[in-house]
Amino acid sequence: MPGYGRAMSESTAPPLPDGLVAIVKRDCPTCVLVAPVLVDLAARGHLTVITQDDPEFPAKASWVIHDHDLAFSWHHDIETVPTLLRADNGVPIETTVGWSRDDWEALSGIEGLGPDLPDWRPGCGSLSVDPNRTDELAVRFSGSKLTSRRVEIAALEDDWEAMFDRGWSDGMPVVPPTEARVLRMLEGTSRAPDDIVAVVPPDLVACTVEKVAINAVMAGCKPEYLPVVITALEAACTDEFNMHGLLATTMPVGPILIVNGPIRHEIGMNSGLNLLGQGNRANSTIGRALQLVIRNVGGGKPGGIDRATQGSPSKIGLCFAEDEEGSAWDSFAQARGFDPAASTVTIFPGEGPRLLFDQKSRSPESLTKHFAQMLRTNASPRMLMQFETVIVMSPEHMNRYRDAGWDRARFLDELTGHLMIDGASVIAGAGGIEEGMPEFVAEMQLPKFPPDGIHVVHGGSHAGLFSSAISGWVTGDIGSVTVTKEIVR
Amino acid sequence: MTTVLDPTGELRPETRERVARPESLDGLTVGLLDISKPRGNVFLDRVEERLTGLGAKVKRFSKPTFTKPAPVDLRHEIAISCDAVIEALAD
Numbered sequence: 001m002p003g004y005g006r007a008m009s010e011s012t013a014p015p016l017p018d019g020l021v022a023i024v025k026r027d028c029p030t031c032v033l034v035a036p037v038l039v040d041l042a043a044r045g046h047l048t049v050i051t052q053d054d055p056e057f058p059a060k061a062s063w064v065i066h067d068h069d070l071a072f073s074w075h076h077d078i079e080t081v082p083t084l085l086r087a088d089n090g091v092p093i094e095t096t097v098g099w100s101r102d103d104w105e106a107l108s109g110i111e112g113l114g115p116d117l118p119d120w121r122p123g124c125g126s127l128s129v130d131p132n133r134t135d136e137l138a139v140r141f142s143g144s145k146l147t148s149r150r151v152e153i154a155a156l157e158d159d160w161e162a163m164f165d166r167g168w169s170d171g172m173p174v175v176p177p178t179e180a181r182v183l184r185m186l187e188g189t190s191r192a193p194d195d196i197v198a199v200v201p202p203d204l205v206a207c208t209v210e211k212v213a214i215n216a217v218m219a220g221c222k223p224e225y226l227p228v229v230i231t232a233l234e235a236a237c238t239d240e241f242n243m244h245g246l247l248a249t250t251m252p253v254g255p256i257l258i259v260n261g262p263i264r265h266e267i268g269m270n271s272g273l274n275l276l277g278q279g280n281r282a283n284s285t286i287g288r289a290l291q292l293v294i295r296n297v298g299g300g301k302p303g304g305i306d307r308a309t310q311g312s313p314s315k316i317g318l319c320f321a322e323d324e325e326g327s328a329w330d331s332f333a334q335a336r337g338f339d340p341a342a343s344t345v346t347i348f349p350g351e352g353p354r355l356l357f358d359q360k361s362r363s364p365e366s367l368t369k370h371f372a373q374m375l376r377t378n379a380s381p382r383m384l385m386q387f388e389t390v391i392v393m394s395p396e397h398m399n400r401y402r403d404a405g406w407d408r409a410r411f412l413d414e415l416t417g418h419l420m421i422d423g424a425s426v427i428a429g430a431g432g433i434e435e436g437m438p439e440f441v442a443e444m445q446l447p448k449f450p451p452d453g454i455h456v457v458h459g460g461s462h463a464g465l466f467s468s469a470i471s472g473w474v475t476g477d478i479g480s481v482t483v484t485k486e487i488v489r
Numbered sequence: 490m491t492t493v494l495d496p497t498g499e500l501r502p503e504t505r506e507r508v509a510r511p512e513s514l515d516g517l518t519v520g521l522l523d524i525s526k527p528r529g530n531v532f533l534d535r536v537e538e539r540l541t542g543l544g545a546k547v548k549r550f551s552k553p554t555f556t557k558p559a560p561v562d563l564r565h566e567i568a569i570s571c572d573a574v575i576e577a578l579a580d
Binding site: 146148149150151152153154155159163168176177178179182200203205207210211214215218292296297298299 | 490491492493494495496497498499500
């Protein structure tokens with residue numbers, strides 16, 4: 001695990017003795033092989049040996065230092081033994097790993113080293129990168145960087161039950177956020193643990209990168225997902241997105257995350273088969289991590305500030321990626337003004353996905369008209385211009401537009417045209433239904449969706465004439481505005 | 490023992506607060522939990538007498554075995570049916 005804990009530990013590195021230094025362990029055949037060379041160099045007054053295991057290897061001598069807690073090896077990023085280096089002012093300025101007579105002679109400036117040895121032998125792994133020790137070492141050398149309160153779970157308590165009992169879970173098991181796991185999670189970002197990410201509602205708590213990492217561990221994230229979670233939290237806690245309102249509303253809506261750009265592939269997100277369903281770790285845990293931060297750091301729990309009448313599976317954490325490569329159009333993030341090389345996360349306040357069924361349309365005109373009919377029921381067919389939608393268009397539906405040469409603008413233009421609604425048909429009382437728009441719209445033709453209120457994301461498997469639509473919460477100043485942010489790692 | 494990092498905003502104390510101590514036992518229901526060690530019942534019989542004399546109602550419970558924690562159902566039953574509980578350790 002090279003690089004583990006590194007960024008955070010450099011400032012506390014113990015200085016190396018100046019001059020030639022060899023880092024070795026007895027449990028390495030190459031180190032044993034070069035032991036006579038080490039003794040030779042030391043006899044010439046040129047060498048300090050730092051031994052990782054046996055304090056008397058290669059000799060019981062004043063020039064041998066025992067790296068008993070592996071502090072030298074850890075802080076100076078030693079990955080291989082033997083490592084021969086030249087240090088100046090306590091830091092390495094020249095390094096060679098393993099045994100190579102040429103390299104050792106060049107580095108030491110001494111000819112004829114180890115004449116009986118082979119020319120070259122590879123080294124072994126340093127104890128400081130032994131997978132069985134790295135967790136312990138990370139806690140030893142970097143744990144103090146973490147400032148969160150330590151909570152001890154007693155020996156007679158079950159770790160998992162104890163976390164439920166403390167109210168830290170959304171109802172599913174959470175991974176115990178031990179120091180080692182949190183330090184490993186923090187390797188996923190370049191940001192310092194004490195950086196403030198956002199002020200999280202409803203309790204308005206300043207949330208550090210460390211707190212995000214803790215909750216990401218609990219949600220089951222891998223470290224490489226952390227930048228997405230951090231950016232999602234930043235987006236959720238903007239004034240425009242209004243996370244407090246989304247929590248407090250009685251409507252069944254949650255923060256839905258849509259990921260674009262190269263990071264989708266780098267962290268293995270699913271934009272294909274079952275992208276809105278279960279089975280992909282990144283999709284399943286990133287949205288959950290955001291919701292755990294809202295719950296644990298922000299204090300937003302059902303029955304508290306969260307007042308959803310029925311809630312929705314989207315409140316557990318819904319996150320998916322766009323299939324950009326398979327789309328006939330520009331990406332969703334490009335349509336929102338971002339560079340295709342940028343990785344972004346978009347946060348949309350939405351219900352659960354619902355089916356857009358069409359197995360027979362072979363022309364883009366037919367499919368678009370049918371989409372329009374189905375989308376009229378977004379929230380309610382009698383509600384106009386208040387709720388947005390995200391259409392998750394499947395590859396087979398996208399093919400209708402690809403074949404006909406329709407781009408995103410053409411599709412949205414045609415779709416909007418089919419979604420102009422006769423006000424008289426949806427005012428309160430029309431058709432004997434009391435719910436509806438105010439009387440003054442009776443003479444108007446109004447669009448179903450607000451301007452820029454139809455978002456299209458491409459995704460799904462290559463078989464199946466089914467798309468989905470995700471209905472939004474109230475948009476604009478009184479509700480939540482969809483927010484896209486570039487992911488900074 | 491596992492040490493974990495607090496995932497919350499740390500606005501609340503780490504340990505769960507105890508229920509406030511009652512001013513008086515008069516009219517309250519006190520649970521007596523016998524952990525099933527021998528002769529614990531003798532001790533609890535006497536405690537029951539004293540509590541009843543103070544005006545408390547007494548409910549008796551016992552654990553199936555003293556070697557294991559009280560079952561969840563039993564703890565729940567005590568929690569919902571009693572105002573206070575005394576656990577008897579006897580030997």
